[in-house]
Amino acid sequence: MAESQNNTAQLLELWHSFRYLLLLLGVAGVFVLKLRSYIRNFEQREGKGLTALKPTTWVQVPVKAESKPSVKTHITPRRIVGKRGLKPKNGGKAASEVEEGEFDIQTLIFYSTLTGSTQRCAEELRTRLFGVKGESIYPTLSIPTPSNSLVSVPIRRSFLPPAVYNLEEVELDDFFVTLPNENGKKVKYVYLLLLPTYETDAPIRPFLEHLRETHHDFRIDTAPLRSLAGFSVFGFGDSSEWPAEEGKFCKDAVEVDKWMGKLTGGKGGTRRMFPVGMGDVNPAVGPNSAEKSLDEWRVHLEDAMREYAATGALGDSADWRTAIESGDEDSDFEIVDPADDMVDVEDLGNVIRTDPAVAKKGNVVKRKAVLPVDFTTLAGRKALEAGEGQSADRKEMVPKGGVTYETLTKQGYTIVGSHSGVKICRWTKSALRGRGSCYKFSFYGIKSHLCMETTPSLSCSNKCVFCWRHGTNPVGTTWRWKVDPPEEIFKGVVEGHYRKIKMMKGVPGVRADRFSEAFKIRHCALSLVGEPIFYPYINEFLHLLHSSKISSFLVCNAQHPAQLAALGHVTQLYVSIDASNKDSLKKIDRPLHRDFWERFQQCLDILREKRNQHRTVFRLTLVKGFNIEDEVQGYADLVEKGLPCFVEVKGVTYCGTSTAGEAGLTMKNVPFYEEVVAFVEALNAELSKRGLGYGIAAEHAHSCCALIASNHFFINGKWHTLIDYAKFFELLESGKEFGPEDYVGEATPEWANWGNGGFDPADQRVYRKGKGPKEEVEESGGCG
Template sequence: MICVFLVATYTDGQPTESAEWFCKWLEEASTDFRYGKTYLKGMRYAVFGLGNSVYVGHYNTVSKNIDKWLWMLSAARIMTRGEGDCNVVKSRHGSVQADFQAWKTKFLNRLQALAKGEKKACSGKCKSASCKNKKKHKEEAEDSQSHAEKNNSEEELMESSSDAESSAEEEKSHGSVIDMEDLGNVMNRMKKAKVKTKPCSSTSMLRGRGGCYKHTFYGIESHRCMETTPSLACANKCVFCWRHHTNPVGTEWRWKMDPAEKIIQEAVENHKNMIRQFRGVPGVRPERFEEGLTVKHCALSLVGEPIMYPEINSFLRLLHQQNISSFLVTNAQFPEEIRSLVPVTQLYVSVDASTKDSLKKIDRPLFKDFWQRFLDSLRALGEKQQRTVYRLTLVKAWNVDELKAYADLIALGQPDFIEVKGVTYCGESSASSLTMANVPWHEEVIYFVQQLANLLPDYEIACEHEHSNCLLLAHHKFKVDGEWWTWIDYERFQELIQEYEESGGTKIFSAMDYMAKTPIWAIFGARERGFDPSDTRFQRKNKTKDISGC
């Protein structure tokens, strides 16, 4: 019998919850004299580890340790330990799935060889935990019945055979510029996934079935909103990420950079092409179809960390020159970039947790000083004159406690608005343990926001969008004579930003200069619950409650 161990490395080099007990037991057994050094003699095994090389200090730590502990108990390794890298940029075969397939092929070949009796004892002196079969011209670790009797030190065995087998090609590519086109199918899948997300609100508005929550809160025309990003990379690996971690990650820009003009031109054309696909589709309103062909808003969100793009300010200026408003979202890990950012229509910071430990657990950031960067980003946001927003994503059983800590973070950045939204379930993923049980009901989101509002004397619940499971807290300065002004005067913003650029940045303006009155139906407590009455509500025939959001 051969035991195969498929193990993943989670936060801080620790095993996943389901493997914690096993790893603890195995580690203790390997150093406990009562078990003896030959406790697993006769057992044959193979190990394949899952990890992400961007976490340099903890890459595939669990698989390395299990391999080491089994060897210390005299188990016999039948082949090289395999490594799957979730970092598509550094993965030896382009993806973690391809890494596993390559290792599995070698493993099956090894089983066939063992079944035929082709065995060769390992000397036990191999530091890389692999032997070279000259006859077969393959680097494979062989079944060893005697390696426990060899007097080798633990250090002689240990290190990952995958490290020893790193190809010259990989070494050459280390630190080099990476072209996104080289990521092949991974990027293609990301593009397809992007298209799937974009039409959720724009197609509804084309049909007159309502817009997204940004339409309710800020007056965005969803069918004229272009969702894009100049950066696919991100500095976090959030547990609720809808991309299932197929995107590249990093703490700095290391990729081939397209000019801002090219990105915007292609993004606008892609938006138009998507809208054109709905020409003649039953239910699409002709006037909205024509409107949708002219981009009015750009949401720099959903994919990657746009603020990482080196020419982000040029990108934003080009948008404004084309009368396109800008909504930029950042994960609060780049404070200096936030400070140097030119004015945007609305600047968001994702606040996914209220404490250092919970933020680390939920966002799984790459920066070691992630908490200080997070706090500095909030302070940088507070220095901005234009509209600023905290975006809170509620994940039941993860970040819905510690309200006082949330209130302290809000006091730090003093945002104009606070969006609170229940997490959207995006399906099963090996990179996340979230299930539908982690999606809060709308009533639970309301309760959370009400409790939070009680701790914030300067804020009040202004708007609600029930379908998106989302509420908006607004600063009292946007409540004029008892009426909310959370919407945006987009034409006025374009006038102000043009004056700002023409004056060389001396003619500054504030969020109060381009606010617009919020319609009654968008106000919290209205019977419409955030649905625009000029549209027609569409109910599914199965009447299943929709908690997925937009």
């Protein structure tokens, strides 16, 4: 017993003597093991370590031998991490978004099926992708040269023959947590997913659950598929089971598209190569309707894949978050106030310029100022055509690199030439996602994704308190700047619009069919910032639009009677009527012309004369505290004076800047829709009392807007506010005189009529959080 106690004492003495050393060795051992694990994971992330697991089942297709994934054994637990790109500088693409060098592109087609029809479509897609076999290796891409001609350039990145997989038969972790590895060979993967939506429980449920769990698993990076070349989803659905207006048509495909977007980039971007496509298998829609939709989706997808092969990048779609929406109608974008030293163009006419070299001595040099030539008048036009006023001294309205240029660019404008601009409207984005078009669709049949919003003149002669640009655009009463030819402006705005549409390719929920349609502009809203009628060649610009079968909706501010009188045919002519009396107009529009009220009255007289040649519209913007209270009588007087075809009444959209605040405009000045409705009903009652023949025709409650129409458009007991655009172009080409009643379209749809809200039931309305029905609060990339 004594010996045992002695041994224990010796052990305790040894422990106390060497315990610090032993603890240190233990910590060092743990550190070495952790370091070894980290190095192994780093090699795996960089493609230098072991390869991914082999899928359990492979469909036999003619692929290159080296394209089949190898077997890999997991040695230690690890956290799955995708390749995170570097933050772009100066608005450029992140380093990881552009793949340099040569590599192969492997297309993997995944499908889920219950009856076998989707499998047949997947195999057909594999056969038809890129048409002929020879194109899959070294295809060509047509690119423009400096002389605007096209040249075919070979793409030195080959497309491997596609492979097809059933989602029920593969190990999902090997494709949707990690990517297959090609034994050191650089291969980029494109995932195409063909997914049906059934009314009953479908085999796609486990796959959806896997994507959801992968995203929320804390052990896995939130975007483990970031290194994918790209993905695209196509859904099959039956509209007889789930109509589009219920928001469930192809809902499984929409859901997969949403989660794939998160797993390939999350909030930092997405690898969506093309928007989700949809095919309707309902026989009542038409024979082979779904197959035709799939084939159209394939054609556009091939273009995107060729672009990736040529450039190593997804193109503009990777930058969709920079495509800022228009401030028109409830934009969330916060406008940046202009620089403190920004001077209105109106104040630059006869200023005294100081020579920097002489200013140091305190001397001021007066230079001869450029005399303003009003090119918008007939005399001015003749002077312009004679070459007068276009000297080197004449400035550009919005010079590139200037404060105004930078400010408007930040607000989402594409500046064309020296005085024109184009911008994508938030309603265009909404329509592309199947979430509704603007009020012009309810009233006049304009689909927002087919509409271009532009202006040939960024300058305006008013400084309205509710202007969305908040004084960042130039202003002036006469045209003092260089003049760009209409052909260059037309080409520039169309190209700029298409570039912005292309940037929407990666936006969650964008529908492939509407995305494809959006590259066929059919309408042009000449509004935005500025005064379109101010442009000297506005009639020539309108001719270019009409020659391309693009309808024209021109908005003017009733301050340029000479230009209004000389205006040629437009599809619809708007005049902003922001007040019913001189004092209110001065307070709201803050016009630069001293004789603004006389000009305003002249424009109403001209509009009355033109009512038999144009569809004329009074646009009333209601600002509570400015032009609503006790002004119904005054507005009725103006309607009686101009006799427009239509009167649009709309609540103001608060712009939320210091400029608006200085003018006394706050959120309290934004009327509720109930207040707009009360005003419309009161105005309509006053017009009826005077026997003017008007009635309330339609509404778009989402835009806080209602339409009063002349009874000339109340035909056979129904309102006909829509436009027959084909008939308009036919009449225009005939060269004969015609009026607004000659191209009246079909009856206004029932859902757009007064009292029915005005939201298209074929689209899905998505409410902001905290507003609207609970089931529609969360945005899930919905489509209609």
